[in-house]
Amino acid sequence: MDQSPLDDLTARLRAAGCVFAEDEAALLAERADDAAHLEALVARRVAGEPLEHVLGYVDFHGLRVAVDPGVFVPRQRTTLLVDEAVALGRRAGPAVVVVDLCCGAGALGLATAVGLGGDTTVSLHASDVDPAAVACAARNVAAVGGTASAGDLLDPLPPGLRGRVDLLLANVPYVPTTEIALLPREARDHEAHVALDGGGDGLDVLRRVAAEAPAWLAPGGHLLTESGERQAAGAVAVLDRAGLVARVVRDDEIGATIVVGTLPAET
Incomplete structure (x- = not known):
């Protein structure tokens, strides 16, 4: 993704209260299949859904672990x-x-x-x-x-x-x-x-x-x-x-x- 759209995405996430907005923007952009998918992912995150549920995974102890919506996110x-x-x-x-x-x-x-x-x-x-x-x-x-x-x-x-x-x-x-x-x-x-x-x-x-x-x-x-x-x-x-x-x-x-x-x- 070009830097300008990524900057816009970061700004949206930051406005929604995401502390690590820049990192999250990059992860969501990487996860998305296309622009429509990215917008759906961002909307879920802005609405307050945990990043791990939106991405569908968490990086834990060197492993990528699947995390479904509603499931406890490993800390x-x-x-x-x-x-x-x-x-x-x-x-x-x-x-x-x-x-x-x-x-x-x-x-x-x-x-x-x-x-x-x-x-x-x-x-x-x-x-x-x-x-x-x-x-x-x-x-x-x-x-x-x-x-x-x-x-x-x-x-x-x-x-x-x-x-x-x-x-x-x-x-x-x-x-x-x-x-x-x-x-x-x-x-x-x-x-x-x-x-x-x-x-x-x-x-x-x-x-x-x-x-x-x-x-x-x-x-x-x-x-x-x-x-x-x-x-x-x-x-x-x-x-x-x-x-x-x-x-x-x-x-x-x-x-x-x-x-x-x-x-x-x-x-």
Whole structure:
């Protein structure tokens, strides 16, 4: 695209409140098949739809991950959880069972499986209560031989996985119900609330996962979850009460906090 139309597009996006208007203009122009398609994409973005939904993908942990409209968009801060999962998975042995719970687009499971790669055989299972998310995740995780199932938390997992899960990636919703209205419009208006709402204190879903996790984890297996900074202590307490040994991992540079709970090898 010539520079002048691109400048006009940037101005429209900036007027709509897009902070990175110049970068977004270039991405939308690249994505469009023709002028009419570009106008349709820009109209969606100007109306407040997340850029990732408009483009149909997000670049996450070095991968291009498909993201369908309405599906939770993986946040860049969540790469910390993937990095920690890969580090732990490399110590687990040549064959690793990974579960991506509340999977959304399946980005965490996909990135973890790719990160392990090499000589590690990964069995990846993803689940989500939102059928739209499961359909999106199924396409993404198929690239590494993974599967995605619809259902409540651990319910749709194959029973044969009980006691065998090495890495349980549980990026559960953790926004307190009363704070959803304070989220950016892109999230509160265009992502499923079930992917955001963590209950009164933001820890309700984590409590449910933690209660079931010990029965699914292999001895020495790990539950990894993202947390708000002010919720980290509460998340640690939840995992400790479930019989997991919990610790907090932070990356201040990207504003990320995760909590890791490990099932003792001797239970």
